[in-house]
Every structure is written in C-alpha cells, then in structure tokens.
Amino acid sequence: MAIVELRGVSKVYPPHEKGGSDVVAIDDVSLSVEAGDVYGIIGYSGAGKSTLVRLVNALERSTSGEILINGRDIAGLPERELRTVRLGIGMIFQQFNLLGSRSVAANVSYPLEVARRPKAERTKRVAEMLDFVGLADKARAYPDQLSGGQKQRVGIARALASQPAILLADEATSALDPETTHEVLDLLTRVNREFGVTIIVITHEMDVIQTIASKVAVMDQGRVIERGDVFDVFSNPQQPASARFVSTVVKGIPSADELAVLRGRHPGRIVTLAFRDNAVDQARVFGEFARAGITFEVVFGGINEVQGRSFGHLTLALSDAAATDAPTTAGPGGTDRIDAVLDRVRTLTTVTEVR
Amino acid sequence: MESLIELLPQLWKAAGETLYIVGLTLFFGGLGGLIVGLGLYLTRGGSLLANKPVFVVLNLLVNFVRPIPFIIFLAAAQPLARLVVGTGIGNNAIIFTISLAASFAMGRIVEQNLLTVTPGVIETARSVGAGTGRIIFTVLLPEALGPLILGYTFIFVALVDMSAVAGYVGGGGLGNFALLYGYRQFNPIVTWAAVLLIIVLVQLVQYLGNTLARKALRR
Numbered sequence: 278m279a280i281v282e283l284r285g286v287s288k289v290y291p292p293h294e295k296g297g298s299d300v301v302a303i304d305d306v307s308l309s310v311e312a313g314d315v316y317g318i319i320g321y322s323g324a325g326k327s328t329l330v331r332l333v334n335a336l337e338r339s340t341s342g343e344i345l346i347n348g349r350d351i352a353g354l355p356e357r358e359l360r361t362v363r364l365g366i367g368m369i370f371q372q373f374n375l376l377g378s379r380s381v382a383a384n385v386s387y388p389l390e391v392a393r394r395p396k397a398e399r400t401k402r403v404a405e406m407l408d409f410v411g412l413a414d415k416a417r418a419y420p421d422q423l424s425g426g427q428k429q430r431v432g433i434a435r436a437l438a439s440q441p442a443i444l445l446a447d448e449a450t451s452a453l454d455p456e457t458t459h460e461v462l463d464l465l466t467r468v469n470r471e472f473g474v475t476i477i478v479i480t481h482e483m484d485v486i487q488t489i490a491s492k493v494a495v496m497d498q499g500r501v502i503e504r505g506d507v508f509d510v511f512s513n514p515q516q517p518a519s520a521r522f523v524s525t526v527v528k529g530i531p532s533a534d535e536l537a538v539l540r541g542r543h544p545g546r547i548v549t550l551a552f553r554d555n556a557v558d559q560a561r562v563f564g565e566f567a568r569a570g571i572t573f574e575v576v577f578g579g580i581n582e583v584q585g586r587s588f589g590h591l592t593l594a595l596s597d598a599a600a601t602d603a604p605t606t607a608g609p610g611g612t613d614r615i616d617a618v619l620d621r622v623r624t625l626t627t628v629t630e631v632r
Numbered sequence: 633m634e635s636l637i638e639l640l641p642q643l644w645k646a647a648g649e650t651l652y653i654v655g656l657t658l659f660f661g662g663l664g665g666l667i668v669g670l671g672l673y674l675t676r677g678g679s680l681l682a683n684k685p686v687f688v689v690l691n692l693l694v695n696f697v698r699p700i701p702f703i704i705f706l707a708a709a710q711p712l713a714r715l716v717v718g719t720g721i722g723n724n725a726i727i728f729t730i731s732l733a734a735s736f737a738m739g740r741i742v743e744q745n746l747l748t749v750t751p752g753v754i755e756t757a758r759s760v761g762a763g764t765g766r767i768i769f770t771v772l773l774p775e776a777l778g779p780l781i782l783g784y785t786f787i788f789v790a791l792v793d794m795s796a797v798a799g800y801v802g803g804g805g806l807g808n809f810a811l812l813y814g815y816r817q818f819n820p821i822v823t824w825a826a827v828l829l830i831i832v833l834v835q836l837v838q839y840l841g842n843t844l845a846r847k848a849l850r851r
Contacts, residue, residue, distance in 0.1 A: 375753075
C-alpha cells in the first residue's frame with residue numbers, strides 16, 4: 278500500500294486583487310509514494326512543488342481531492358487532529374529553520390516536547406540523533422555558531438527525533454555548496470536505508486534527484502507532467518519541460534551554439550546516437566561503422582550513470598574512408614554508403630541526423 | 633542650594649513615587665502591550681489566527697489612541713479611570729491611564745518585533761504538530777526576546793515622560809516635584825536636581841536593558 282497517496286488534489290488561492298482570477302497552485306495532481314521510496318519532485322520555481330509537499334503534512338490545506346497518509350484521508354481533518362498526523366511526518370527546509378533561541382540539543386528535542394515525551398526519553402533520543410548526524414560535540418552550541426551543512430544536519434536530527442515514517446525535504450540542499458550538498462544527500466540516503474524512512478524530496482536541482490531518488494515526478498505549472506523511474510525519465514524524457522530539466526545535468530546533445538561550432542570544424546555528416554544500458558549494444562553499433570569502412574570521430578557527447586545504469590548520447594562526425602581514397606567509386610562524399618550504414622544502425626538505436 | 637537640601641526628603645519621596653508609577657505601568661502597560669501586539673501579529677493576514685475584522689479594528693484602535701498627546705488623553709480618559717480604578721485623581725488614576733496609553737504604544741512595538749521572527753520557524757513548529765499557544769510561548773516570544781527587551785527599555789523612557797504630568801491629576805513623582813518646588817518657585821537648581829535623577833534612572837534602566845538583550849541575543 279502507498280504510504281502517501283494524492284488523488285486528484287487541487288489547491289486554489291483566491292485572486293491576488295479584486296476582480297482577478299483564482300490562482301491555481303496545484304492542478305488535479307495524483308501521486309503515489311510507496312513505503313521506503315525516495316521520491317523526487319522536480320520543477321522550476323513556481324511550479325507548485327513547495328505547495329504540493331505542504332499538502333502532505335497539511336501545512337497548506339487542499340481545495341479538493343484526497344490526501345491519504347497510510348490510507349487515512351487527512352484532507353478534511355480539523356487542525357487539532359492534524360497535529361498527531363504531523364508528528365509522524367518530519368520536514369526539513371531550505372533555510373534550515375532552526376530556533377535561534379535554543380541550543381542544538383534543545384532544537385532536536387523540540388518535537389519530543391511537543392509530543393509530551395518524558396524528559397529521560399527526550400535526552401536519550403536527542404543524544405542518539407545527534408550521534409547519527411555526527412554532531413554529538415555540538416549539542417550545547419547555538420545555531421548561529423554552525424555552518425550551513427551542520428545546520429541542515431541538525432534540521433535532519435530534529436525532523437527524525439519523533440521517529441516519523443515520512444520525511445519531507447523542501448529544497449533541503451539548495452542553500453548549500455556542492456560538497457556540503459553531497460554530505461547532506463548521503464545522510465538522507467542513510468536515513469532511508471537505516472531507518473526505512475520514506476523520503477519526498479522537492480528540488481529544482483536534477484543532480485539531487487540523480488543522487489538519491491528512485492522515482493521522480495516532474496512538475497510544471499501546478500501539474501505533474503511526467504513521472505516514473507528516475508532512469509526512465511532521465512534517459513528518455515517524454516515531455517519538453519522534462520527534457521529541458523534533463524538537459525541541465527545530462528550533457529550529451531549539443532546545443533544550437535555548440536552545433537554551429539561543430540559544423541564549422543567538420544564539413545561531413547554529423548549524427549547523434551542515443552545509448553541506453555541493456556537496450557543498445559555500443560560494440561555492435563560501432564562494429565557496423567567499422568565493417569562498412571566508415572571512419573568516425575566522437576565530437577560531442579556524454580554517458581551518464583543513474584542508479585547503476587548508464588545512458589547518454591554520442592555525436593559522431595562521419596566520413597567514408599574509401600570515398601576519400603577513390604572519389605569515383607561511390608556517390609558524392611560517400612553519402613550512399615553512409616546512408617546504408619545508418620539504416621542498419623537505426624535498427625539498433627535512435628539516430629538523429631544533425632544539420 | 634540650601635533650599636534643595638531642605639527639599640531632599642520631598643525629592644526622595646518624589647523619586648520613590650516615580651519608581652512606583654513607572655514600575656507598575658511598565659508591568660500593566662507591558663502586559664497590555666504584549667496582548668495588543670500579539671493580537672495584531674496573530675490576526676494579520678496569513679498569520680496563525682488570521683482574522684481580518686479583528687485585525688482592522690485593533691489596528692484602527694492603536695492608530696487612534698497613539699497620536700493623542702498624553703496630557704489630553706489623561707483628561708479624556710478620566711471617566712474611564714473612575715470606572716475602572718474608582719478614582720479619577722491620584723497615583724492610581726495616573727497608573728491606569730499611563731498603562732492604557734502604553735499598551736497601545738507598546739503593542740505596536742511588540743508587533744514589529746514579532747514580525748522579525750522568520751515565518752519559517754513558525755512553519756517548522758507547526759510541522760512538528762505544535763498548536764498556536766505552544767508556538768507563542770516556545771517559538772514566537774523566545775525568538776523575539778532580544779528585540780522585545782530593547783522595546784521595553786525604549787518604552788520605559790516614554791513611561792517616565794508620561795509620569796511627569798501626574799501632578800495635573802493629583803499624582804506625585806519627580807515631574808510634580810520639579811514643577812512644584814522648582815519651576816513655580818523660580819528655583820532652577822531644584823528643577824535640575826529632578827532632571828539629574830531622571831537621567832540617572834534612565835541610564836541605569838537602559839544599561840540593564842542592553843545587558844539583558846545582549847544575553848538573549850548571545851552577542
């Protein structure tokens with residue numbers, strides 16, 4: 278059973294000014310997150326990701342639709358009852374949101390105080406959590422004495438103090454530098470593996486999804502436009518918006534500018550081939566070129582790895598070795614022979630002729 | 633100078649009365665200001681208890697009372713003082729009236745200080761299941777404590793200022809002393825003695841406030 282399930286959920290805000298039209302932040306979204314998943318939700322700023330994640334712990338109330346947490350619909354619950362639901366859902370934030378008036382230990386203890394756990398249990402749990410995030414020596418420090426990465430680790434310790442089954446991460450690494458980002462992502466991966474916590478990660482950084490998520494949903498203008506296995510969405514995005522995201526991390530297809538440069542350098546034909554783990558045999562593709570006597574040069578490309586599987590694109594500049602030696606034995610520029618090879622290669626993978 | 637020495641017992645008595653008036657008004661006005669300020673903060677659009685009608689009324693009330701010069705407010709609020717503390721004259725009447733005026737002035741300061749608390753920490757408290765009451769006492773007030781202490785220190789000076797006109801409604805204090813024995817008897821030394829005492833008092837309180845605020849802000 279899904280641990281978090283949204284069914285036809287919408288969130289509509291009243292117009293900003295009188296006479297304006299309603300603002301639809303979330304538009305009929307359905308989503309299902311299985312227990313143990315690390316589920317990524319990605320989209321540009323303003324796509325509705327942050328609103329969507331706040332519907333899960335009801336910091337924002339939905340306008341319509343069902344929000345099932347462990348099978349229980351929380352969409353219509355009164356605020357008082359939501360408090361117990363929220364104890365089972367941890368949340369971390371882009372700006373960390375630590376209480377500056379409390380020490381690190383007191384910050385981690387806060388959810389336990391809210392849950393009215395006895396003092397002895399709180400002390401024990403706080404020590405465990407600080408140990409887990411590697412900040413046991415900072416228990417008495419105050420947030421303004423910590424670095425960004427340390428603050429987020431305290432945020433994680435605090436979010437997990439009450440042993441929630443679900444963790445919501447709202448742009449949790451967006452304020453951190455790349456190295457610290459990876460420290461925090463490693464920690465989140467441990468949270469998922471060691472505690473079995475289901476994590477929903479909101480981000481605009483594809484890199485974050487690539488590093489920790491197993492499934493991903495792409496949001497655009499309040500809708501989920503594409504979802505699925507991270508490998509599938511990365512290697513073969515179906516929607517233009519998803520493709521744009523993917524291209525920000527998956528270098529492989531030359532942009533228009535890069536193409537112009539390539540064209541200037543290589544007068545012959547240029548093709549881009551798609552490679553996908555388990556689906557396309559690189560050795561066979563290159564074998565076809567070699568057998569036909571077509572020489573090629575890799576002029577652009579990238580092979581990426583997601584969840585242990587690789588995919589990517591290679592752009593080749595082709596030339597017909599035989600045609601260069603004896604121009605009369607083939608058509609102009611060896612075009613026919615190249616076409617023949619490309620036809621065979623097309624049976625193996627996707628070929629895009631670059632003009 | 634001799635007259636000042638003769639007046640010393642009255643001076644000390646007046647100083648004691650000022651402390652009495654200012655101390656009690658700081659307590660009652662401070663409490664009132666906290667309530668008004670929290671009311672403004674909590675009922676503002678998008679806040680925890682967002683309620684537009686309540687906010688609009690409260691906001692208007694504060695804007696209505698604050699600009700009234702205190703000496704006029706003192707006269708205007710006299711019937712109300714009679715109703716609440718049973719008398720329109722004397723120290724108790726002035727304590728009531730200053731507390732009332734200070735509640736609105738301080739309410740605005742409290743509201744401004746609470747607005748400096750980042751909405752994110754409020755949201756975080758909500759995300760772990762904290763209710764509004766708990767958020768007020770465990771997040772909102774502690775997070776704004778440093779600026780709040782400075783705000784109360786600031787209002788202290790206003791209280792001393794307001795207490796100076798107590799003599800008009802039969803109250804005592806240093807203001808009354810300076811007018812009665814200094815100004816009206818053409819004795820500037822006596823007036824300046826009262827001024828000096830007030831300066832010392834304000835300096836002491838400002839120092840105390842700064843120290844406490846620094847402690848709360850850990851800077």
